[in-house]
Amino acid sequence: MAPRILSLDGVWYLRGFKPGEGEKKGAYKEDYKTDGWIKARVPGVVHLDLLENGLIPDPFYGLNEEKVRWVEEMEWWYRREFDLPEDIVNMDAVEIHFMGLDTFATIWLNGVKVGETDNMFIPWVFDVKKLVKPGRNVIAIKFAPPTKTLEEIKAREEKMKRVFLPPRAYGRKAQYSFGWDWAPRLPTSGIWRSVKLIAYNTARLGHIAALPVKVTKEEADMRVEAEVYAIREVEARITFELSYGEERYDKVVQLRLEPGYNEVRTSIRVPKPKLWWPHGYGPQNLYQFKVKLEGEGELLDEKSTRVGIRSIELVQEPDEEGKSFIFKINGVPIFCKGANWIPADSFLPRVTREKYEALLNMVVEANMNMLRVWGGGIYEDDVFYDLCDEKGIMIWHDFMFACAAYPEKSWFIENVKREVEEVVKRLRNHPSIVLWCGDNECEWAESGRVISHRIIPDICARLDPTRPYWPSSPYGGKDPNSPHEGDRHSWDVWHGWLDYDGYTHDPARFVSEFGIQSPPDMETIEAFTAPEDRWFFSKVMEYHNKQPHGNERIFWYLIMHYRIPRDLEELVYWAQVNQGEGLKTGIEHWRRRKFRTSGCLIWQLNDCWPVVSWSLIDYYLRPKASYYIVKRAFSPILVSLVKEGESVSVYIVSDKLVDMNGKLEFMVQDVNGNIFYREAIDVKVPANSSIRVMSKDLKDLPISDRTTQYLLARLLVGDKVVSENVLFLERVKHLKLPKPNIKAEVKKVDPKGLRFLVRIRTDKYAKAVKLKLMGIKAKFSDNYFDLLPNTVKEVIVEVEEPTSEEEIRRKLTVTSIYTVE
Known part of the structure; x- marks a missing residue:
């Protein structure tokens, strides 16, 4: 009989207590009354439930982040009841699986303590066979205050180097949640991923994997494996199957399972494999991989997933500039074009499949082929990686350590080992992941080396020999941020106050971070400000830029290139264009150096709240001007002009x-x-x-x-x-740009009124032409482009609701930058 699965997602009940009071009042007891508790949603976090129940203001508005600080100081309890039929209770094993608990949790079932957790990144599984009963069951979970808990750990441990909130490094919790130079301080608590009860007889499957350990055009050698958890000793049969359309390749393993954990491994050879390629280089072929577990004359369990067959090589060879850093996929060198990915919300359960898909579609449409999952965030939901597989987006994947020296005592190392094993086992089937990286900027911060140089690489080598491992980002040579080998975070521009033509003097081999800030769209600003706050140096506007003096720096970079803007709307427009032109300068420089430089990843793609930051796309998925400028700079074919001394070259x-x-x-x-x-x-x-x-x-x-x-x-x-x-x-600012006479024609190209062709022409040079539909949510194939005199530009506009040509004409505004009236 296959396992029985009961979802415990949905409605729970929630209440806050002062630390220590919940247990004293018996909130874990089976007969405890939940009068006065509020309804909570699982998956979820406390802030979202308080917001839903009108108990806190929107933390993203104005200065409200400070007003909700009390939430992180409380102890929060979740409770719910669920009924179990007798046949489930009587099965050989009954387990409760928490896919994510954030973070310091204690669990009781029917008044009995089940266990404790201290890592939000991994699933927690508890044997509850002896605790469940037919009919009513009660589960209670206490979440200790995250900051207070970490401060207590810090007080008894060694003091180590770190930035932002120092206690954060003592816990396995999303580091950005304690505040970053683009993120608010909103450390959450809650059941942030799904909960399920699983009951089974004899044995069940755990993780499964099909790894392409050797790949040629003629044949792929796939290492296939499965975890099996057995209740007792039993003869079993495991069938591994890889399929693509009508093609089938399988292997059967007969074995005797031992009680507890079993690992089964064999290989399958796939002739003339259909290879997975990054976006722009070929199709994203994916095979179905299925594992069946049979024993005692019946099907005990079955799992399936998708895998891709491809080879990865990180080429590091000495050359005249130092040492190369080139990704080869299926033997083809790839120039990596992309950005750094941060969590798409401060409240993670709000990140839906639709939001993932919208952001990742924008990545592909911007001619990008790589994202770096940054080490201060989270290991994303499975759907993120599934979509990257489908869209051909390569992933440079940090482990979740950032900008700190982390403890190296056994209590912390054991937690890290379990985390790394779980993460690698969960994610290793995804062909999109092309590199495991130990951390973000910990080597640069001169932290300890045990985790990134010994613990993580040993686990990766054992569990996933198909991908290269890199200890840190940046990392290379005697200087961790060397321009001559390894990867580099190019921050002389912006953090070092160097003007953005300074990018052209950076001979980095692979740029894994570089960026310039700009404000978000005016509609986004209006969503977090009152009218009186809508000036660039208001307290609210400064509060929504988490880099100290960030708005002053934006203004400084702006007036180096542009004239002084007349109002906030003009400042937003010009600053976004300036951000894009700065990024374009770096991108074109490093692309001209192909493959002496072999990749450039912008800091950052997205935002976790409405903020003034380095992002290309703001929290509400509104692309900045820089998004479109970067999209053109990442085009598969690029003509680039550059002034070299007193000459100009064309590449x-x-x-x-x-x-x-x-x-x-x-x-x-x-x-x-x-x-x-x-x-x-x-x-x-x-x-x-x-x-x-x-x-x-x-x-x-x-x-x-x-x-x-x-x-x-x-x-x-x-x-x-x-x-x-x-x-x-x-x-x-020194140009004499006359005010152009821009004309726009609109033609419906979709009978449903969802797609329109806009033809724009101008009599004079039009700088950074901005198209906008007032009051209509629209997607533009291009925007913020320079339009040459007496030329025509065609732009496809897509809208979400059927619209007439007349309405598009009436609501279309066309703006450009000029310096002469």
Whole structure:
């Protein structure tokens, strides 16, 4: 008989007590009355239930984060009743599985203490066979105050180096929840992932895995394995099956199970495997993997998942600049384009499949192929990794340690070992994960080396030999943040106050963090401010930038390149564009260096609350101007102009795996559309390369007024422009950009009124053209683009509700940046 599973998700009851009072009052007892308790939702966290019941204000609004600080100081209790039929109670084993408890929990069942937990990242399983009974059962869970608990641990342990709230490093809880330079201090408590009761006879399956240990085009050697938990000694049969469409490959293992934990391992050979590729390089083929456990003449358990077959190599070879750092997938070197992922909410149960999918779709649409799951957050829900598998998004995966020296005593190390084993076993089937990384910036912080250099790599080597392991980020050479080997966090720009042209002097081999801040969309600002707070240096606006003096720094970077904005709306617009142009400077530089530099990951993709931060996409999924500018800079084919001394060079970067022939046009033009110089040459661009195709001395070009003239390069394949770029030789604030006359035409291209083609034209150079539909939620295929004189740009606009052409015309606004009225 297959296991019986009873979900304990849904409605529970919740109450807060002063620390220690709940137990004194008997809140764990079977007959305790829950009069006055509030309804709670599981999965959930305390803050969400208090908010739902009107007991706290929205922590994201104004200065309310401070008003809810009391929540983390309380002890919180959850209770619920559930009925069990006699046949479940009489099965050989009855277990309760908590997929996530946040964090310091004590569990009672029918008045009897079951166990305690101290790690939010892993599942907790308790044997409750002797405690359950037919009919009514009562479960009670106490959550100790997280900060107080950690402060008590800190007081009795060694003092070590760390930033932000120091006690955080003594617990296995999401580090960002205690506050970061982009996150509020909202440490949560609660049953944040699902709860289920599992009853079974004889034996059940645990984790299963199919790992591609050796892959060629001709054959893949798959290591397949399964965990089996047996009640007693029994003869068993385990069938492993890999399938793709009509193809089937299986292996049967007969064995005698011992009571307790068993591990079964064998191999399956797959001829001519259908390989999994990153986005932009090939299809994301996924195999079905199924494991059946049979014994005593019946099916005891069955599990299935999806796996991908691909090879990964991290190439680190000496060269003239130091040592390379190149990911090869299926033998093909990949330039990694992407961003750092942080948890998508401070209250994690609010992150739905729909939110994951929306964000990950935006990743793919921005021409990205990699995300770094940052080490101060969480190991995400399974759906996140499933979607990355489907979409071809590679994952650089940190373990959850960040910016601290962590304890190295046995009590902490044993907790870490269990966490790492559970995480690797849960996630190793996902082909999207291409690297395990020990931590974020702990090596840079000169922390201890036991966890990242011994504990984690030993477990990864044993459980997952298919992926490279990297001890920390950044890491490389005698200098952990070396530009000559390993990965680098490029923060001379922004944290070091260097202007963003400083990126062009950074020869990093792989940039795993770089970034510039900007405010979120005005609608987002309006969601967390009152009208009187809507100026950039108001207390609320400063509070919603968690970096000290962050708003002042944004303003400083802005006025280095742009004129002083007249109001908040103009500041938001210009600062987002400035952020994008800074990121573009870095991206184009590192892509021109392909594969001397082999990747650049922006800090950061997303936000966990409405905030002024480094993100490309704000908390409400509104893309900033920088999102679109980055999308163009990450295009598979990129023309890039760069001033090198007193000359200008034109590069073409191609991520395509075939050679390409085309024509390069190079021009000197002015903002009114006058052409002063034109040249066209035939070019051949090798596959997967960066090549300099032209270099010109500026003194030889007819440039007489740098405030109105610019350089233009475009690549044509046939009659199609596949990439174009411009270069001004002065900063925007010094340009004479006339106010353009921009015209927009709207045409419905979907009979349902959900898709429209907008054709935009201008008589003069239009800087950072911004399209917006007032009062209509819309998605634009492109936005915040520069429009050249007497040219036409086509943009696809998608809306969520059927809309007429007339309404789109009426509500469409078109804005640009100009300096001359």
